[in-house]
Structures are given as structure tokens and as C-alpha cells.
């Protein structure tokens with residue numbers, strides 16, 4: 309499976325990092341070795357001293373497809389969840405300043421903690437989903453999918469022009485404002501519509 313992520317998908321997050329608003333989706337990928345299942349500890353890597361949390365709604369592809377039309381995109385996923393797109397911000401800043409690819413900053417081991425997936429039918433409207441991240445019990449990020457620049461179906465249509473989507477692929481749909489550093493000992497909890505779905509510790 310592959311992990312496809314969209315960057316700069318929430319205006320307030322673009323502002324906080326002083327990034328430009330993109331005129332098409334900003335896409336990057338992580339290897340499957342980035343996955344951490346719910347409850348597994350994240351081990352702080354020694355190559356960074358500025359690992360940031362980015363909480364994101366995630367989507368699991370359940371049907372192979374390419375060149376998917378946006379109006380049919382909803383047929384390619386049945387389940388959603390929540391995940392963290394851990395980012396080594398110090399490495400990313402260095403790479404960005406040189407115009408180099410972000411892979412090392414985004415795709416390292418454990419950089420993609422994910423919840424279990426739940427049927428999307430559990431939610432009334434995927435375009436109006438509240439989600440948040442608590443660090444040691446304090447709300448650090450709170451978002452709503454209505455604020456996405458590119459909604460889920462648009463992302464799927466765009467990405468599938470370039471990458472064939474396969475069963476089990478996961479899409480990270482971007483983070484709202486409030487990203488920040490984590491440290492050893494932190495306890496992270498992520499929830500959709502108030503229901504805790506992902507919980508783990510930084511070790």
C-alpha cells in the first residue's frame with residue numbers, strides 16, 4: 309500500500325507557516341513503513357529536534373482506480389479515520405529553502421500514526437466533520453473538513469490522474485492550524501466528532 313498526503317489544504321495552516329496558497333493540490337507520499345497503528349508508541353528520532361504534529365482526516369481506498377472523475381470519487385472509499393502526519397519541521401525547512409524534496413522530513417519511520425477506520429456512513433456529512441488533537445489533555449488543533457481547499461473527492465480525482473489508487477492505499481487530507489512540536493512523554497489523542505479514535509505516547 310501507499311500513503312498519499314496533501315499539504316497546504318487549510319487556509320489558516322498555510323498562513324501559520326507563511327506558505328503560498330497553492331493553485332493545485334500539493335502532494336507528497338510516505339512509505340508504508342511510516343505507519344504506526346493505534347496505541348503504538350512513537351519513538352522520537354535522533355535526527356530531528358523539531359517534530360511537529362499535524363492531525364488529519366484520513367481516507368482508505370477500497371477499489372482500484374485511475375483517472376477517477378470527481379463525481380465518482382465517493383465510490384472509491386467506504387471508510388475514514390484520523391491520523392498524524394508527523395513532520396520533522398527542522399529538516400523540512402532546510403529542504404524547502406533549497407527547493408529539495410521533503411521525503412526525509414515526512415516519511416521517516418513512525419511518521420504516520422493512524423486510527424482504526426470506521427464506515428463513512430457513520431457521519432452525516434463528510435464535508436462538515438469536526439476533528440481535533442489533544443496533547444496531554446489540551447486541545448492543540450481543532451478543524452472542520454468544511455475548511456478544506458480541496459475536498460476528499462477532489463483530491464482523489466486529482467491524485468488518480470498521476471497514481472493508480474489501489475485497495476488499502478491511505479490518503480492524508482491535510483492539517484488545520486495549530487501544528488506544533490511534540491516532546492518525549494507527550495500523550496496524543498485524536499478524535500472525530502468528539503469520539504477518541506487514536507491515542508499514543510511519544511517515547
Ligand code: MG
Nearest residue numbers: 362393482483
Ligand atoms: Mg500534513
